[in-house]
Amino acid sequence: MGFRAQLVTLGQRFKQEVLFYRALLAHPQTPWLAKALLWLALAYLVLPFDLIPDFIPLIGQLDELVIIPLLLYLALKLIPVTIRQACRDAVAAEQDQK
Template identity: 80%
Template sequence: MGFRAQLAALAGRFKQEVAFYRALQKHPQTPRLAKILLWLALGYLVLPFDLIPDFIPVIGQLDELVIIPLLLYLALKVIPVNLRQACRDEVESADNQK
């Protein structure tokens, strides 16, 4: 598998994950705390300021690699397994129809 194919597979997987989190956010049975945590993760990703400024060597760049996955992990822990699986199935079926 070449580099271009690996990159395309990674981009496809990223697109699928974004669609999964969007489906979780829209689902009426998703707990409010999980929705708040998902919005916090998105906000931290796109807002121009950080809790730890990027000009601090190493730690400044690594805070996004710790905080965003932690928020996503906590959100997924709050959401029931059957609801996560239903949203995952919904995203996969939408991808298969394309």
């Protein structure tokens, strides 16, 4: 598999994950705490505020690599498996229609 094909696959996977998290946020049975953690992860990614400033070498860049996955992990642990699977199935069905 060439580099370009790997990039295309990675891009498609990223798009599926974004759609999955959007579906989780829109699902009426998703617990409010899980929704809050997902919004917090998005805000931490997008907003210019950091717990550890980026100008501190190495540690400044690593905080995003630790905090955002931790927030996503905690949110997913709070969401029942049936809701997660329903959202994954909905995203897969939407992708198949295109």
